[in-house]
Amino acid sequence: MDITPTAKETTLPSLACAFGLLLLLYWTGSAVYSVLFHPLRHVPGPLLWRASRLGFIRSLVTGHLVHDVRKLHARYGDAVRTAPNEVSFAREDAWNDVFARGKPLPRNPSFFKAPPGQPDNLVTTVDERANARMRQVVMPAFTERALARQEPTVQAYVDLLIDRLVERAAGKEGAVINVVDWFNWLAFDLVGELALGESFGCLQNAKHHPWVTMIFNSLKVMALAAATRYQPGLEPFLLRLVPASIRKMQSDHYALAVSKIHGRMAAKARREDFISPMLDPQINPGFRKMSLPEVESTMSLLLIAGSETTGTTLCGTVNCLVQNPDKLQKLEREVRGTFSTETDITLRALQNLPFLNAAISEGLRLCNPVAGGILRTAPKGGATVCGYFLPEGTHVAVNSVAMSLSEANFYRATEFLPERFLPEGCGRPAHFDNDRRNTQKPFGLGPRSCVGKSFALAEMRLVLARLVWRFDICVAPGRRRIDWNKLKTFVVVQKEAIHIAIKEKKPAVKE
Numbered sequence: 001m002d003i004t005p006t007a008k009e010t011t012l013p014s015l016a017c018a019f020g021l022l023l024l025l026y027w028t029g030s031a032v033y034s035v036l037f038h039p040l041r042h043v044p045g046p047l048l049w050r051a052s053r054l055g056f057i058r059s060l061v062t063g064h065l066v067h068d069v070r071k072l073h074a075r076y077g078d079a080v081r082t083a084p085n086e087v088s089f090a091r092e093d094a095w096n097d098v099f100a101r102g103k104p105l106p107r108n109p110s111f112f113k114a115p116p117g118q119p120d121n122l123v124t125t126v127d128e129r130a131n132a133r134m135r136q137v138v139m140p141a142f143t144e145r146a147l148a149r150q151e152p153t154v155q156a157y158v159d160l161l162i163d164r165l166v167e168r169a170a171g172k173e174g175a176v177i178n179v180v181d182w183f184n185w186l187a188f189d190l191v192g193e194l195a196l197g198e199s200f201g202c203l204q205n206a207k208h209h210p211w212v213t214m215i216f217n218s219l220k221v222m223a224l225a226a227a228t229r230y231q232p233g234l235e236p237f238l239l240r241l242v243p244a245s246i247r248k249m250q251s252d253h254y255a256l257a258v259s260k261i262h263g264r265m266a267a268k269a270r271r272e273d274f275i276s277p278m279l280d281p282q283i284n285p286g287f288r289k290m291s292l293p294e295v296e297s298t299m300s301l302l303l304i305a306g307s308e309t310t311g312t313t314l315c316g317t318v319n320c321l322v323q324n325p326d327k328l329q330k331l332e333r334e335v336r337g338t339f340s341t342e343t344d345i346t347l348r349a350l351q352n353l354p355f356l357n358a359a360i361s362e363g364l365r366l367c368n369p370v371a372g373g374i375l376r377t378a379p380k381g382g383a384t385v386c387g388y389f390l391p392e393g394t395h396v397a398v399n400s401v402a403m404s405l406s407e408a409n410f411y412r413a414t415e416f417l418p419e420r421f422l423p424e425g426c427g428r429p430a431h432f433d434n435d436r437r438n439t440q441k442p443f444g445l446g447p448r449s450c451v452g453k454s455f456a457l458a459e460m461r462l463v464l465a466r467l468v469w470r471f472d473i474c475v476a477p478g479r480r481r482i483d484w485n486k487l488k489t490f491v492v493v494q495k496e497a498i499h500i501a502i503k504e505k506k507p508a509v510k511e
């Protein structure tokens, strides 16, 4: 029997070995270069993360990146090299250097990219001129005046939330509810109504809409897609590893959003919603400033940007409030001491409640929904941030969570102490005088900052005020307490159920 290998049998394994060896040489060479010769070699960080992107990617795809990087900041300082070409900053002056001073750094194209088959939109575009052009069209939907016109819709959905909770809490014992569900339902229904002209009916039916579940799953794809983009050339190959069912969810989400938007455009009745200025011939004549595909793509993304963020902050803030009954009591006293009837609780009136605003600021500090930090990239010619020169193409992260949880920035940093955000002279205890409140910019800074800030704050104030006006709330007995810092993040915080007990209050008597 002839057992001599054929030429083909001998060549294939040798080719594979040669390829493997070349790859090993390449990785070793680039690791040595990254650690010893790269212009970022002076920025501290763990060896594995400085030498290759593997440490970062492992942390990202397992959902631990946010707190892993926070721990690296605690160990290495305000600037940490989290990959051969990435630096994370956790220092107040990073805000100015990255977003404001002179020319703000552009968005990071690895992270911001429209999904395959979708045009770039207001949020994903890294082209600052395209962004400015689209922002001009979109902004009229987010002014204080627009918000006043949208108020009846916001109030109607918060009414529906409260009515549904009253039904649940009827009877002496009250009820136990999972606020993660209820706040997500509210946030998605409201943004669905304002962005697509139709709510998801989650509050009405007290259950998830399959579309909302699909949106959450498609967010995981975004996290994986971002991880693949860090390996240039491998993206199309690695993306194939994402299950086809999940990729399909993302394209289904887009197709559904587009069909709803067309339904909204066909509606004759004039509405005051997020899409109105984009359809207004005076603001966007003939879709020339913002094309129809850009409108569709922006609205589809706004469904997520405008709902998940507020939903998460509300969940986090209520989680903190029920675990700190003295703070909850202060909030109740303020709300019930300010208003005589529930109908007096308007968006305008809520703007001036110091403790309510402080509780939301503290909720945003401890439970920031944009937990992965704000990402940018060093432009042609490089940039200097916090005194470090960053060569062109360096990925830059401004890490809000690390700044928020640092004892160097905040007195008793991990505790929920809204008083630290009270205005000076309005009952703010002296031990908060040295808190670095300027490290907190949960809505970002500069030309790409959040367009929905006023809307989000108004919605959160209203929900919290109406909740404590109408109900006594507390931690649900016998249920596990959620430690926010243990939650994973895949682009968005993966919230676990937060159960609270609610009981309808007796009619209010003004203090």
Ligand code: HEM
Pocket (backbone or CB within 6 Å): 122, 123, 124, 131, 135, 191, 302, 305, 306, 307, 309, 310, 313, 369, 370, 374, 375, 442, 443, 444, 445, 447, 448, 449, 450, 451, 452, 453, 455, 456
């Ligand atoms: C608690 C709630 C929210 C938080 C913490 C938040 C935070 C942020 C942050 C940090 C950015 C800037 C990202 C960057 O610079 O790269 C941003 C951008 C954005 N946000 Fe929000 N957001 C919230 C709610 C909303 C709402 C309610 C809407 C709309 C209804 C919205 C729409 C947007 C849009 C469209 C952008 C992109 C702006 C641009 O690229 O020009 N956000 N948000």
